[in-house]
Amino acid sequence: MRHRHQTQHGRMTATTTGSNATAASATTTVAVLGLGPMGVALARALAAGGSRVRxxxxxxxxxxxxxxxxxxxxGSPAPIELADDPAAAVAGADLVVVCVRDHTASRALLETVAPHLDGAVLVNVSTGSPDQATRSARHAEALGVRYVTGAVMVPTPMVGTDDCLVLYAGEEDDVTVATAALTPLGGTADVVGTDHAVPPVLDLAMLDIYFAGMYAFMHAAALVGRQGVTPARFLPYAQAITETLNGSLPGLAASATERTYRTGDARLGMCLAFQEHILTASEEAGVPTELPALVRDASRRAERAHGADIDWDVVAEELLGPR
Ligand SMILES: NC(=O)c1ccc[n+]([C@@H]2O[C@H](COP(=O)([O-])OP(=O)(O)OC[C@H]3O[C@@H](n4cnc5c(N)ncnc54)[C@H](OP(=O)(O)O)[C@@H]3O)[C@@H](O)[C@H]2O)c1
Incomplete structure (x- = not known):
């Protein structure tokens, strides 16, 4: 079960809706444009949860x-209607969800449907960069469209369950309409304010950690594999260090906020020695070294700039930029 989320600005609010809280949308018509895996998951959850879906x-x-x-x-077939074109899909809809590959596709769709929206709120959950999301919101404003940026933060099987998490940004009235109509998606609706860049940047930042972590696991599995240790035997050790990492995140967040790096918890010099060993082990095993070299090189630069007797977290300085 997801819980409340809070931005550093304290502006984020969260509503835990529950997967069966469908009464609010019982008579709502929602148009879903784009039927890839995510569009289908959204349409299924909305239809099963009480919306009329086009x-x-x-x-x-x-x-x-x-x-x-x-x-x-x-127990009866849910009403889902297949439209011949986007204009027909949105005609008379209370809410429109655009779920296509990227913002190039969503912007072209927006131009097509804008004259047919008749005041309906459009929620764009297509993934893009923060700048792309901001430009799409300006484009929508110029077209006179009531526009909300959404980010679905979970894979398709979690849509419509208590574990669903969707971020929303936009004008308060529009977001209120969107979150009410999308109640059947279940889980948590996080309203992050009016800045359309915030949902995508949080989405991509989470995925930044996820993909780097998955690659790190595969790299580590290859490393132990060269010594005959199977991935299954390695797994509990990997899970243990992931727990340790999880426990380290609040300290890292504090370091990135305060930028003092003087807790003495993990000294840069000591961490650098470990990283040199990981690199040597990777070379010995013939496993690609880009990832451990990237981390070691960042630590080396930090040591040159700040000395070895400081928290390893000081590597954040070259990432965070000027204070
Ligand atoms: N799948 C997930 O787990 C997940 C999770 C979070 C967010 N998302 C986001 O949700 C969005 C949709 O993802 P997806 O998983 O459903 O699959 P996808 O492969 O990213 O998108 C496929 C959909 O985009 C449509 N599309 C692509 N280019 C188009 C264009 N120029 N004009 C109109 N439609 C176009 C496709 O139509 P055709 O069938 O005609 O090609 C199809 O409906 C993406 O932005 C994705 O990043 C997905």
């Missing part, structure tokens, strides 16, 4: 081909 996809397929023919609500 869907459209660039490449025409049947509802069954989209995996939307078997959705049930209270």
């Amino acid at each position: 869907v459209w996809n660039r490449t025409p397929r049947t509802l069954a081909e989209h995996g939307l023919a078997d959705v049930e609500r209270d």
Whole structure:
């Protein structure tokens, strides 16, 4: 179960909706534009949760081909209507969700549907960079569209469950409409304020940690594998160090905020010695060295700039830029 989230500015609010809290959207018509895996998951959850759903996809397929023919609500088929074009999908809808590959695609769609929205709020959950999200919001404003930036922070199986987490940014009235209509998505609706760059930057920052961590695990599994240790045998050790990392995050966050690096918890010189050993072990094993070399080199630069008798966290200085 997800819990409340708070930004450093304290502006973020969270609403835990629950996957069965559907009454608010019982008569709501939601259009979903884009039926990739995420668009389908959103449409399924909305239809199962009580919304009337209208869907459209660039490449025409049947509802069954989209995996939307078997959705049930209270034991009966849920109402999902397949529209021939985006304008028909949004006509008369209370809320429009755009869920396509990127912001180039979503902006073109927005231009197509803008004249047909009739005051409906449009939520764009297509992933993009913070600048792309900001530009898309300005584009929507110029078109007179009530526009909310969303970021679905979970994989498709978690949509419609208590573990769903969606971030929203936009004008308060528009976000209120969006979160009410999207109640069937379940879990937590995090409203992060009016800055459209915040949902994507939080989304991508989480994925930054996720992909680097997954690559680090695979690298480590290759390293132990050269000594005949199987991934399964390594797994509990990997999970233990991940727990340790999790416990270290509050201290790292404090370091990145205060920028003093004087707790004495993990000295740079000591950490650098470990990193040299990891690099040597990788070379001995013939495992690619880019990742350990990247971390070691960042530590070396920090040592040159700040000396070895300081917290390793000082590597943040070259990342964070001028104070
Ligand atoms: N899948 C996940 O777990 C997940 C999680 C969080 C966020 N997201 C985000 O959700 C969005 C959709 O992701 P996805 O997983 O459903 O699959 P995707 O492969 O990222 O997007 C596929 C959808 O985008 C449509 N599309 C691509 N280019 C288009 C264009 N120029 N005009 C109109 N439609 C276009 C595709 O239509 P066609 O069928 O015609 O190609 C299809 O409906 C992405 O931005 C993704 O990053 C996905």
